[in-house]
Amino acid sequence: MKLTILGCYAATPRTLTNPTAQLIEIKNRLFLIDCGEGTQVQLRKNKIKFSKINQIFISHLHGDHFYGLIGLISTFSLLNRNNDLHIFGPKGIKEIILLQLKLSNSWPNFGLFFHELTSNQSEVIFEDDKVLVKTIPLKHRVYTNGFLFEEKLDQRKLNIEAVQKYQIEKCYYQNIKNGKDILLDNGTLVSNNELTFDPEKPKSYAFCSDTAYNEAIIPIIENVDILYHEATFLQSEANLAAKTMHSTAKEAATIAQKAQVKQLVLGHYSTRYDAISLFKEEAETIFPNVLLADDGESFEL
């Protein structure tokens, strides 16, 4: 699992900072989360293959989280993309994109599917054989969801020495990986435990931006490996955070601590502060494992 930050600053794109967009790579699948203006250029700078992105998740319809989407879709078209593209986001996103494609008379030559979200309850919105994605309903000025990405449990790992010792034929291997016990020709039942190792523990990633401090998300994100939580402000601007329905670094850390996550990654910084290290310092007074997102940074699990 690898998280790549394309942009993690609040409000507007600037010369050296980009609005929200990030990639989470899970078992060779690449999911784009949010798509602020300039995301396609950030993808190029980070040498990401455009054709590997097949799902885009948009948290909410504030410009710094989706104004780059129409440009990215248009560029996919110019690059003669073939793969279907699935877009998950608040109701309204389909109308915004289709209106612009219609008026520019540039209908994409690939399948473009919208999955509009309206629920205020966490729900599964994407699932394949490797990954499950659920919404995390957030509290912000407009309808907003975070996203929880969960690896699925892999099949069990074959203990090659053991299966060779019992001279088990290859055609049984898949059954063993699926957890079945094996009855040998001599009538002995060999338990699956003897023939396999546990698979790797599935990893999980929770993206929570933008949101006011909201303890309701804790049961959804409990024990995740990485929590990305917005920290637009420091505690000294707690009044601004409350007014704009954003979080402070301390509040983000409090959520991380209460949800017992393994690692907190902060982002969505207001550009009013001199150094983003201030966010880490404040969060670490509450929760020990704090990392700072920054444009172009990657975090590997």
Next chain:
Amino acid sequence: MKLTILGCYAATPRTLTNPTAQLIEIKNRLFLIDCGEGTQVQLRKNKIKFSKINQIFISHLHGDHFYGLIGLISTFSLLNRNNDLHIFGPKGIKEIILLQLKLSNSWPNFGLFFHELTSNQSEVIFEDDKVLVKTIPLKHRVYTNGFLFEEKLDQRKLNIEAVQKYQIEKCYYQNIKNGKDILLDNGTLVSNNELTFDPEKPKSYAFCSDTAYNEAIIPIIENVDILYHEATFLQSEANLAAKTMHSTAKEAATIAQKAQVKQLVLGHYSTRYDAISLFKEEAETIFPNVLLADDGESFEL
């Protein structure tokens, strides 16, 4: 008059090249022409005061000419702009912008006025005491206009030595600047020619992008000081130019030569070519005064 190129490359924003956007400064007024994705960052890089932009002209609704507009409007809002903003562009642009403002629940706190264009004839779309702006109907895959910016003739310049020689009082100066003759107390009529110099010749700028080769624009742009004409391709890709309704460098130069403009500036280059100098070389076989636009370049008149 000063032309600043914020972006002049075709199709998509890339790491080092930007889609179309430019500023024309005329007598202390600053007009933004087109607004591809990333224009607000280009404005910051070029240290342009956002509050000085009160009129934005959009040529057509292809993404590389307007996807940056919604982001710029949102940033104007965040910066607590007060001035009215006027947007001139094809019918449909109002619906695109208002839909996004509505869905993001972020109505601007300044006056936002749309002037939607539908005519296929050149028309005056903006006029104040200093500047006149007319459309230049272009031939492209969607409804497209270029824009002609004309300075208005200044008042005549006072010949201070002459007015002092005749001991004319200051209260008559404005009349003299307006071209009036003066009757002295001794009954002598002094002709305005003796008291004034000619004002500077008004300058003009024509922006023509995107367009196929189109001689119908020649009467509109005749004798302009600067013609910016798109040259997406070289003559070796004339078939592609025809198919996509773009121009080659040679075609741009032919228009410049037939319209007897003083200076041709080329832009809107396809990124398929190794060096933009190739466009200049090709154009100069037809027309001598060719300059190459490039992102961040300025041209002063």
